[in-house]
Amino acid sequence: xxxxxxxxxxxxxxxxxxxxxxxxxxxxxxxxxxxxxxxxxxxxxxxxxxxxxxxxxxxxxxxxxxxxxxxxxxxxxxxxxxxxxxxxxxxxxxxxxxxxx
Numbered sequence: 773x774x775x776x777x778x779x780x781x782x783x784x785x786x787x788x789x790x791x792x793x794x795x796x797x798x799x800x801x802x803x804x805x806x807x808x809x810x811x812x813x814x815x816x817x818x819x820x821x822x823x824x825x826x827x828x829x830x831x832x833x834x835x836x837x838x839x840x841x842x843x844x845x846x847x848x849x850x851x852x853x854x855x856x857x858x859x860x861x862x863x864x865x866x867x868x869x870x871x872x873x
Contacts, residue, residue: 775801785815788837791822794830802833811841821852826860838869849873 775798778787788805790798806816816837820826838846851873853861861872 775805777805779809779814783815784813785817787817787819789819789822790830792824794820794823794826794833796827796829799829799833803836806837806840811846815847816841816849818848818850819852820850820857821854823854823857826857831860831864831866834866834870 774791776789776791778789779785780787786806786809788802790802794802809816818834818837834848834850838848841848849871850861850866853872858872861867861870866872
């Protein structure tokens with residue numbers, strides 16, 4: 773289980789990748805990946821291609837990132853979802869809140 777971030781200044785984009793289980797144990801690492809980033813200057817991408825599972829606390833963490841990024845005007849994209857993760861996101865209608873690739 774790990775959370776990593778990659779900053780691409782030329783694209784004004786921060787990618788946060790979550791590998792393994794995305795649950796409450798990842799809360800601090802996930803928050804630390806974005807809290808020092810100026811949301812007015814960067815877009816956020818959450819890469820879940822290595823995520824095998826997510827729970828309700830992970831959904832809450834995604835909402836906190838969206839709030840940090842500007843709420844309804846936020847530029848947050850979720851990418852790389854496996855079928856199980858995509859199913860959870862669809863059930864909770866996150867496609868209305870995030871761009872999901």
